[in-house]
Amino acid sequence: MKIAVCGKGGSGKSTVVTLLANQARAGGYRVLVVYSDESNSGLFRMLGFDHPPVPLMELVGGKKSLKQRMAQPSVLAENRILLEDISPQHLVEKDGLRLVSIGKILQSLEGCACPMGVLSREFLKKLVLKADELAIVDMEAGVEHFGRGVETSVDSVLIVVEPPLESVEVAQKIHDLASGIGVKNVWAIINKVPSEETATKLQAELKKRHIDVVGHIHFDADVFSSSLEGKIPEMG
Structure with missing residues (x-):
């Protein structure tokens, strides 16, 4: 299964990705995390890696002439890509957890991130x-x-949803767009919940919008504090 974790900026997508990846790994899955966010660069720390992998964008020589370069010999030119096909340079691994990065915006005037979206889709x-x-x-x-x-x-x-209404509105847009392209499984998880009362209100609001909620995560001061170091606390 391939799961895209979406949501408003600051809703806690990377935290949810990390928790989900660790839980799936504990359940016996071999987990690949695909870092498709071209701006935020700290996910590798949250997952416990010392350094990020070399972005897959470098396999095609960067953003310029992406379409032509993807046809040149590399794992990205293949019709099928298996995890073992990806070189250690572009995939870091630890305790059954793997991470690849599509690419990052590194300089001013570098241009838009559209080529990275194309690479994400094709990969x-x-x-x-x-x-x-x-x-x-x-x-x-x-x-x-x-x-x-x-x-x-x-x-x-x-979809990661946090208490502000604007996050719910973004969730509605994501739900509609995903359903419109035929994604059959579209769920929401409520993050940074301060109380059960808030969780109940948000669940009711999302239900009115026909968005299925699979659970909620309470606000945790330890998680907030650890985020200042780019980590999440060890889960007991």
């Missing part, structure tokens, strides 16, 4: 997973990636 489309493998995609904030068609290459979309 996920070609990625072949075995029965015990799971791909979790940390998407950029908002909905622009739907315009690039990235979610046409995933099985499921998980």
Whole structure:
């Protein structure tokens, strides 16, 4: 299964990706986390890695002439991509958890992130997973990636929602866009919940919008504090 984790900026997507990846790994899955957010660079620390992988964008020589370069010999030119096909340079691994990065915006005037969206879409489309493998995609904030068609290459979309109404409105847009391109599994998880009362209100609001809620995560001061170091606390 390939799961895209989406939501408003600051809703806690990377935290949810990390928790989900660790839980799936504990359940016996071989987990691949795909870092598709071209701006935020700290996910590798949250997952416990010392350094990030070399972005897959470097396999095609960077953003320029992406279409032509993807046809040149590399794993990205194949019709099918298996996890073992990705070189250690572009995939870091630790205790059954793997991480690849699509690419990052590193300089001013570098241009838009559209080529990275294309690469995300094509990589996920070609990625072949075995029965015990799971791909979790940390998407950029908002909905622009739907315009690039990235979610046409995933099985499921998980929307991270936090208490402000604007987060619920973004969730509605994500739900509608995902459903509109035929993604059958579209769920929401409520994050940073201060109370059960708030969780109940948000669940009711999302239900009115026909968005299925699979659970909620309470606000945790330890998680907030650890985020200042780019980590999440060890889960007991």
